[in-house]
Amino acid sequence: MMIRVAVVGAAGRMGSTVCQAVEEAEGLELVARLDVGDEITSETLAGAGVAVDFTVPDVTEANVHALVDAGVDVVVGTTGWTEESYGRVREHLARPEAAGRSVLIAPNFALSAVLSMRFAALAAPYFESVEVIELHHPNKVDAPSGTAVATAKGIAAARAEVGLGPSPDATRTDPDGARGAVVDGVHIHAVRLRGLTAHEEVVLGNPGEQLTIRTDCFDRASFMPGVLLAVRQVGNREGLTIGLENLLDL
């Protein structure tokens, strides 16, 4: 059966790539391209069954609520989500008028990044020290990246499970924040550099050894198989799903 797809943020770097991928995909039909200034209603969604949101962190949550109200399932790649905003979406999906609707939010749709997050969580209990370095194109509006935040949370949860405390760090003075952001006790460093697309390194250290886990997305084509998989499967799930790994049985 044909899945009719709307893309929100369709003029953006990711949105335009998703439009092209949907147009070229078997069994999918692109029926609406919405961007800034377009209202989200069942009319503007033009009969879509699934909407894909790649917009900006400031607006994505409001878009998701409007899309659910308009009666479509939603796939979200936009970053900026928090436990609180996830909670509000869960609450919305539990209302009777949203029965049968589902939302999938993933900080990263690239297989290399999803595996890299998994490998980092697997390795985390075995190393004294760990830090995350994310590297992106300079047009990115948010830091740290959503992927880095998810990576740090996964690492922190894995360390906590085996009773590991914080990574050793004797820093006493850091007036300019040189030690980076700290998410659940894990330091994240953000690089913005012309020429880059989306990259992340997790460095784990023990006395005398280091493990580096690195993912490099050189092209936005890397995200498309994951986005298309989510578009095809979101309707088979219930409520809110966070992370592409849930569709990959990782």
Ligand SMILES: NC(=O)C1=CN([C@@H]2O[C@H](COP(=O)(O)OP(=O)(O)OC[C@H]3O[C@@H](n4cnc5c(N)ncnc54)[C@H](OP(=O)(O)O)[C@@H]3O)[C@@H](O)[C@H]2O)C=CC1
């Ligand atoms: N999950 C994943 O695998 C990936 C996630 N991302 C994330 O996706 C998001 C988008 O990234 P990217 O495509 O590079 O960003 P862009 O800035 O290129 O695209 C965002 C688009 O959304 C538009 N927009 C802004 N506000 C609204 C609104 N209210 N309604 C509809 N459209 C709106 C923007 O318009 P205007 O420019 O006029 O404001 C722009 O066209 C980011 O959060 C990024 O981190 C990126 C890559 C992969």
Ligand SMILES: O=C(O)C1=N[C@H](C(=O)O)C[C@H](O)C1
């Ligand atoms: O803005 C980007 O480009 C990307 N954003 C996502 C993030 O913040 O993690 C995913 C990927 O890193 C590319």
